[in-house]
Amino acid sequence: MLSMNKLVLSPLVRVFLFAIATMFAATNFADDSKQPLQLAALSDGFDAEQTYMMSCFACHSSGAAGAPKVGAGNAAEWEPRLEKGLDVVVANAINGVNTMPPKGLCFSCTDDDLRAIVDYMIANSK
Template sequence: MSLLRNLLLAGVAAASLSGMAYAANNMSPEAIAERTKPIGSVYRAADLEGFVETAAASDSDEPAAARSGEEVYTAACSACHGSGAAGAPIKGNAEQWASHVEKGRDTLIKHAIEGFNAMPPRGACGNCSDEEITNAVDYMLDAV
């Protein structure tokens, strides 16, 4: 019986020791910082600097200047429209574009902005303005 009792006591002691160790770890500045950090990441303006610069026309001081069709195409559309990925009509391929072109420019622009079948809204370009999407559509239409 006393062996069992000693074993039990040893177990309790070990458990409370590890509990103390846990409590001590738990109060370290790192642990507290980890526990109290905000959920999700917060972007500071500095984090977005490169991104915002990319969004502005590279050769202009005007922050709101729309990117050219070629710039938008290269950044946001070429992944699919350069290769035909997801069934996208390839830029410059008149045959593939024929059935699209006949819908008229306004419809194509509307579909590029709002999305159409496997064509994601704005080509999934979150920071592309309507004007920039229009420029990109014109850029592709000019090629056919």
């Protein structure tokens, strides 16, 4: 009798323990992955101006396809966009909006790299 119970229960117990272990592992993984993202969010050797010149300049210097122009005297291009709030503008750079391609085609850029480039673009359009 007892040995029968053991046979039936032990796989269940193992599944139960496995589920708990998985939950713990998942929780720890989530905690671990948060920290490096917050601490080292910019890519190694990242330079906002250099990346802007490589990935964004082609459209944003000329205003191609209606891209807001970057450069001295272009504050009016950015003011109406910034009314949505900087976070929305940065999110649009990350996800793309209309003919603005996701990540501005800089696929190696992290979200924080893109935020830094957007800061650079706005700071240089006054």
